[in-house]
Amino acid sequence: MAMIIPWLGAGFADSRSRRRLLRRALVVVxxxxxxxxxxxxxxxxxxxxxxxxxxxDLAAGRIVTFVRADGWDEEGGFWGRRPEPQYDSEGWMMIWSLPDGRVRYADVGVLSIDEERSADHEDARLAQVASSWRTDGAPADRLADAAALLSGALAVTWLGMLIAGPAPRAGSRCFWFWIGLLPFGAGLLGWLLREQWHAEVPAGRDRQSGWAGFGWALLGGLVLSLAVLGLRALFGGIVIPGG
Incomplete structure (x- = not known):
């Protein structure tokens, strides 16, 4: 019996070590x-x-797909999803994609219903060399779909671990749910760092509640939005894309 107890203790220690290693590996992935x-x-x-x-781009033959639109549809958007055009055949915006997967758009003015689509008009010129938007196999769509798939997998994994995993230390499950809704996956990174990578570190104060998470999510979303606007003003829309 005296020999069994140390063996059991070592087994439990090895089990905890393996769980810690697996958790760290999952965090890295x-x-x-x-x-x-x-x-x-x-x-x-x-x-x-x-x-x-x-x-x-037209002269160089770099345009793969194109569409006219009246802005971007971001209603109900998820942080991992690329905004979709608000399709409008007379819209002010021309959107096109390149062979390397990049997407560009320009203000070409509203096309009047009575305006003839002459051969030198952007629409007619584009139709001669490119396909319509969201054509199967377009590089921009494949890359955007891959990004959406990655973000969806991350969101599902995070939510599953949050619900079924051990109770968080720094905040309640509701707290981390609200934090996880921050733009750009910032809340996901915070949860990975605090609750997974440093899971053994005890909280220095009482766990944050769901209401605290809701408030921090609102404040964090505002701060991130202002930071993006500031960086875009500083570096330009090519480096920091967005509306």
Whole structure:
């Protein structure tokens, strides 16, 4: 009996060590998936350019797909999803994709219903060399779909671990649910760092409640939005894409 007890203790210690190792490995995998998503999302994010860029892309034969639109549809959007155009055949915006997966758009003016689509009009010129938007196999769509798949897998994994995993230390499950809704997956990264990578570190104070998570999510979303606006003003829309 005296020999069995130390053996059981060593077994439990080994089991805890394996669980810790598996948790750390999962954190690394999820973090790498987030990096891959961020790179794909940044690359395929729509970027506004001038009409001269449209002419250059047309002349070089770099346009794969195109569509007219009246803005971007971001209602009910998820942080991992690329915004879709608000399709409008007379819209002010021309959107096109390139062979390397990038997406550009320009203000070409509203096309009147009575306006003839002459041979030198952008629509007619594009129709001669490119396909309609969301054509199967277009590089921009494949990359955007891959980014959406990665973000969806991350969200499902995070939610499953949050619900079925051990109770979080720093905040309640509701707290981390609200934090997880922050843009760009920022809340997911915070949860990975605090509740998974440093899971053994005890909380320095009482666990944060769901109401605290809701408040921090609102504040964090505002701060991130202002940060993006500031960085876009500083570096331009090509480096920091967005509306």
């Amino acid at each position: 999820m973090a790498l998936c987030w990096v891959a998503w961020a790179a794909l999302a940044w690359w395929t994010a729509p970027r506004q350019v001038g009409l001269e860029q449209l002419d250059r």
